[in-house]
Amino acid sequence: RDWQVEDKVVTTCPHCGVGCQLELQVRGGRVVGVEPAYGPANRGILCVKGKFGSYKFASSSDRLTDPLIKENGEFRKAGWDEALDLIADRMKAIIAKDGPDAIAGFSCSRAPNEDNYMFQKMMRAAIGTNNVDNCARVCHSASVTGLATTLGSGAMTNTIRDVTHDVDAILLVGSNTTEAHPVIGAQIRAAVRAGAKLIVVDPRRTDLTSMAELHLPIRPGTDIAFANAMVNIIIANGWADEAFIAQRTEGFEALREIVAEYEPEKVARLCHIPVADLYRAAEIYAKAERAPIIYCLGVTEHTSGTQNVMSLSNLAMVVGKYGRPGCGINPLRGQNNVQGACDMGCEPHNLPGYQKFDAPGVMDKFEGVWGRALPRGIGLRATQVFGAAAEGRVKGLFIFGEDPMVTDPNTAHVRAGLEALDLLVVDELFMTPTAELADVVLPGSAYVEKEGTFSNTERRVQRVRKAVDAPGNARLDTWIFAEVMRRMGYPETLETAADIMDEIALVDPDFGGISHARLDAGESLQWPCSTRDHPGTPIMHVGAFKRGLGYFYPTEYQEPNEVPDEDYPILMSTGRMLYHYNNGAMTHRTEGLTRIASQSYIQINETDARALGIAQGDLVKVSSRRGAIETQAWVGDRVGEGEAFMTFHFPSGNPNVVANDATDPLCFIPEYKVCAIRVEKT
Ligand code: SF4
Incomplete structure (x- = not known):
């Protein structure tokens, strides 16, 4: 049906870290279909999320189209100047009273490298804090820390x-x-x-x-x-x-x-x-x-x-x-650009390219390019921010494209932190459970509306290309961050995604040879790619490890933070299902996917189910020391006796209400995979 299509744009799937290439089909200013494109990772195939769940959300009537300011508990529409001035004024007031480290930011692992680079630059150069993180904190920060320690690089x-x-x-x-x-x-x-x-x-x-x-x-x-x-x-x-x-x-x-x-x-x-x-x-x-x-x-x-x-x-x-x-x-790597969000320095202990504050010449380089004295101390990890907010140490939080009310463990703890803030800004596509708690909500752009790059799980940097305009008064996220920076007194001049990538290449040796021009000319580049004629690096650690010698770290078994007992006798893990992606903000807006899967469930073993008097499809109550939810029972032999499994894609019956927020002392990742629960028939 090519005659119906006015334009075709090859870009990168916005869901998981595989980085499949797809072709957006455009008609009448809307994306109306998707076909697989041939890329190094997918070689002409897509999964059900890429084929059906990667475009309808963008033209959903639920999209945020204007900035929103909360007054007396209700949101009202506002103009961009009013919303951005309000954000800058209130952040300046927090800094004047409590210092820049009273502000934190979560960047977006779904957004392009260029957006992530600008976000951490806003936090560091314009606000003056290293309190910047991304959702790798709750998925692969253990890989980044563990492999960097043993090999010198945390990547595949x-x-x-x-x-x-x-x-x-x-x-x-x-x-x-x-x-x-x-x-x-x-x-x-x-x-x-x-x-x-x-x-x-x-x-x-x-x-x-x-x-x-x-x-x-x-x-x-x-x-x-x-x-x-x-x-x-x-x-x-x-x-x-x-x-x-x-x-x-x-x-x-x-x-x-x-x-x-x-x-x-x-x-x-x-x-x-x-x-x-x-x-x-x-x-x-x-x-x-x-x-x-x-x-x-x-x-x-x-x-x-x-x-x-x-x-x-x-x-x-x-x-x-x-x-x-x-x-x-x-x-x-989980999300489409969680590798890139880390690469771009959206971590409290790393500048872009995993460069350390105390490495020779690093701070001089960044201060030279960014023209500002920069903060040097390691900032708060995302999992530390909710507690710090509840204690009054963090007063302002800027969340770009994340929804911790759905995706982070121990929802009551997350809510307590967010509600204690003086200022919560959320830059989003939709009104999410987290955005509901915000003081200001900014309408950002979807991947089909912007230029940039994603880095997939194999360190391959691939183009994201604009196919349509953002709806209403929604804006490019890089524009939003630059406007906040200017209002905070930092004269940001970068405008296009290609210009931003050129600055990334200037400060990050691993990206030194990467440019939009090379990618648009058909080159497929995996970092490290240090110079304009470097072909990229498919296999790392050839001949020598990045740290020199590979390090055998003396690892010792330790029990999980929470083990089953009489009160909570079942051990629960959480994970993904095929048809939905994370908080579901995108895939829930594809009717075909919600027709297949629209409800949360808990997989329990048939022997446990018999003992508890639970049959297939029964409504059950799942509780832990942190809360309780209701969901449906899926009885069988997928999990062993004494074990259970849930997915977290649905706000109703979300296992993150009960999941454990205890964290690893080295990388501060939470223990989603082990928590003690009780299951009862309702
Ligand atoms: Fe490929 Fe992952 Fe997108 Fe599926 S969700 S099409 S595997 S990138």
């Missing part, structure tokens, strides 16, 4: 194609890839059909466990014990790569002493898996020539998340599976 080491083609085995840990990263899930299925041995380490039975050589349904929270026992078996059987360990690593002797205590029989009992399967998994992984570790949030979202990641890094390092094709350690 290899490419999607490389770890799913011509591999002998795949060790897949804590990833329901078919639902959370569907196009990679399809490539893993193809790899298995081509002969790769798939080992799935996951408490739940998922689509991929049905075709796995081995499924190890480990008890949630026992990942370090599992990885240490694997290393134990590998060393004991002489399968370690001693030359690699000697030439390219440090810290092996300390790790060897620790893993000696992780006897396989003892660990198998702790992890609730057969010991023979543990031995078999170690043998398959160690002996395979090309065998990547691929992992996701089942590994990271724990109070031991950073050490979980480092224990997997130890496992790959002991067998020398780094710096070559078909190997490495490969975190699957």
